[in-house]
Amino acid sequence: MAEKIIVIDEGTTSTRTMLFAADGTPLGSAQREFRQHYPAPGLVEHDAAEIWTATLACTRAMIDKAGGADRVAAIGITNQRETVVFWDRATGEPLAPAIVWQDRRTAADCAALKAAGHEPMVQAKSGLLLDPYFSGSKMGWALKNWPQLRDAGDRLAVGTIESYLVYRLTGGVHVTDATNASRTLLMAIDGAHGWDEGLCDLLGVPGTLLPEITGCTTTVGTTVPDLFGRAIPICGMAGDQQAATIGQACLASGQTKATFGTGAFILSASGPARPHSANRLLATVLVQEGDARSYALEGSVFVAGSLIQWLRDGLGLLASAGESEGLARSAADNGGVYLVPALSGLGAPHWRPDALAALSGLSFASGKAHVARAALEAQAYQAHDLKSAFAADGVDWADLRIDGGMAANDWMAQDLADMLDLTVERPDFVESTALGAAMLAATGAGLYPHLADAAAAMRGRTTRFTPALDAQKREARLTGWRSALAKVLS
Structure with missing residues (x-):
């Protein structure tokens, strides 16, 4: 059979x-x-x-x-x-x-x-x-x-x-x-x-x-x-x-996912009504079943997991991508080091293809643990910038569902929760992109009558990360990020 x-x-x-x-x-x-x-x-x-x-x-x-x-x-x-x-x-x-x-x-x-x-x-x-x-x-x-x-x-x-x-x-x-x-x-x-x-x-x-x-x-x-x-x-x-959004069962308006793979891509479902952005976000088709389309609002970050790969392969700072989590935990804080990962320009909400990456705040007290931590922290900062843009377009996230290979990093998942000040939910099976494509194929093959039925039946268990950083420390880190980003955008 x-x-x-x-x-x-x-x-x-x-x-x-x-x-x-x-x-x-x-x-x-x-x-x-x-x-x-x-x-x-x-x-x-x-x-x-x-x-x-x-x-x-x-x-x-x-x-x-x-x-x-x-x-x-x-x-x-x-x-x-x-x-x-x-x-x-x-x-x-x-x-x-x-x-x-x-x-x-x-x-x-x-x-x-x-x-x-x-x-x-x-x-x-x-x-x-x-x-x-x-x-x-x-x-x-x-x-x-x-x-x-x-x-x-x-x-x-x-x-x-x-x-x-x-x-x-x-x-x-x-x-x-x-x-x-x-x-x-x-x-x-x-x-x-x-x-x-x-x-x-x-x-x-x-x-x-x-x-x-x-x-x-x-x-x-x-x-x-x-x-x-x-x-x-x-x-x-x-x-x-779009497949990852489906795999996370984000089909109802306002449900939001972030995939951290080579880049980072955040989509918030908007239902059958095409969204319009005044804050340089993208409107995109989320899924089409038959002739019926539903849409999503999207923010695209060009560099996420590829930044860790570059630290490993390009600079030789890491022996493996997984080493970044241990290094980040070994540093008490970022030591004032910020990494703006514009290695392929900057995507949403800035859209600056001419931007170049910058590593700032270095001193003799800085070590590779601070650089690794800055690379992981950059993911939360970029997500925070996008959260502000989504909110300005009338789509404020109640929580965030994350996936992709980089999302397996527990330190980064907790840092996202801390810097975004909201619950971050990660499926135990983090390959939501493949799972979403499986949901589409199962629906197309007639194993489920509708995509929503496939999503409800096929999505597995999740782990939740809740905010644990006080507002003063959060704002201090964001101030440092804004300063580093402003130098790149100037």
Whole structure:
């Protein structure tokens, strides 16, 4: 009997496939890291062929774990959202490097469009701001600058990671789901359900290159039988941050989650009404079931777990990412050290792609424990900045549900509770992104009648962290952060 769910979870630094039971119990996981390419400062690329090879290997391992393809009811896919792939429709092979969401090569293009006065129209239609973070400007840049894409003519297909994977898995179905489409700058998020001609023209992206936009629980196709021994339906797709919000069962208006992975992304559900921000937050599609869309307000921070990875791999200050928690606990306080992690610019609510990271307050009394603690403290400070912006837009958090690999750090989870002055709730199974994709796939496969039913049945137990820092100490730390941030923004 086909009762298990396979989830392909395409992150920024690794590919993972997970196996779930119908009740949300995780049954297995296979993971492979892939290379990050930095051809020049501000440029970040992936090899989509390497991602495909890793995906195929991990998925086959989990199908074997399930007992064969006959035991798998559906495949769900969740992915790094704004990363763009360019491939050949005939062969499925990439025609150029994938441009990663962290890439800043279109900063000057976005600045020029802002200066020309286009941002209010772009925000009104797409819910987004003109920033190189989003897919559309990356697509337009590549079409202008990479001759092999122009030379491909009608053979060229363009899409985000999940779109590319579906194409390869099905042997030619070119689709994207509404959550990923809403991150491109090319889709009007309310009203018509297709690509917006005016936005496509503005960014120089012909709509003929783009995939069809579908719902998140729609059966978009089946896998090529030879890949896994049987055709398996693909019927659950969402961008990673929307999937994590679903995995945390944040479906009702006002429920809020924060995922601390490579970056940090906070989404607050807003129901069927599209939100509008006056504080440089983003409106995005949370989920689409059939033709019905629900929305979320989002704040995006570009650097979170990648900061710890940089301390480990780039500076050699840490032997492992897990060492950061012990170092933070070993310091009585931050010693006046603040780290503003603008290694890829600053995201919400500042949106400064030109900003550079800064480590301040150092003295001979400072040690690597203070630097590690400053890196973890920066997550709470950035979350506090976003909480203020959400509140100014009329969405004040009652509590916060956290997930992602970095959320496993108990010291950081408690620091979030202390600095935000609210209860922080963490699921015992912190991989909410994969779980949310499993909920979507289970709904699409008919194992649950509605997504809300899947979320209620499949979400597991949680741990709560409550505030334990007095207001005076909290304000003193925030004052230090504001001073360090002001130097970066000046």
